[in-house]
Structure formats: structure tokens, C-alpha cells
Amino acid sequence: MDKDNSVQVVFDKDVLSEEWYGCSDGTTTGYMKVKTKEIVNNFLTYTKHIPTVIEL
Structure with a gap:
């Protein structure tokens, strides 16, 4: 639903x-498990979302 790619x-x-991955x-x-x-x-x-990967 984020057609403007406002979500990071x-x-x-x-x-x-x-x-x-479970959510x-x-x-x-x-x-759900995917x-x-x-x-x-x-x-x-x-x-069309490119995830940012961080290390905590």
C-alpha cells in the first residue's frame, strides 16, 4: 500500500x-512464519522496497 515508498x-x-522470519x-x-x-x-x-541492513 506504500506506492510512494515512504516506508523505510x-x-x-x-x-x-x-x-x-516470524511476525x-x-x-x-x-x-505468520515465512x-x-x-x-x-x-x-x-x-x-520496490530496498531494505537497509544494520548490525545491533
């Missing part, structure tokens, strides 16, 4: 090194 996507380096809608029942490479290579590419 930031990932921690350690998160990107994991095979899976929730803020409830205990709405949880392959990290699918988010970075497919979803973010499709939405």
Missing part, C-alpha cells in the same frame, strides 16, 4: 541470516 524497511543483519498482527492467534529469503527476494522486490 530496516533489517538487523542477524535476522537476515536466519532461514525463517504477528499483535494478537496471540495471528502469527522464509526470510522470500521476503527479501520476492516480496520487497515486488513492492
Whole structure:
């Protein structure tokens, strides 16, 4: 929904090194587990967002 690319996507380096990424809608029942490479290579590419990688 961010057609103007106003949202900045930031990932921690350690998160990107994991095979899976888990997220929730803020409830205990709405949880999703997705392959990290699918988010970075497919979803973010499709939405034209380039993630910034940081190291904490």
C-alpha cells in the first residue's frame, strides 16, 4: 500500500541470516512464519522496497 515508498524497511543483519522470519498482527492467534529469503527476494522486490541492513 506504500506506492510512494515512504516506508523505510530496516533489517538487523542477524535476522537476515536466519532461514525463517516470524511476525504477528499483535494478537496471540495471528502469527505468520515465512522464509526470510522470500521476503527479501520476492516480496520487497515486488513492492520496490530496498531494505537497509544494520548490525545491533
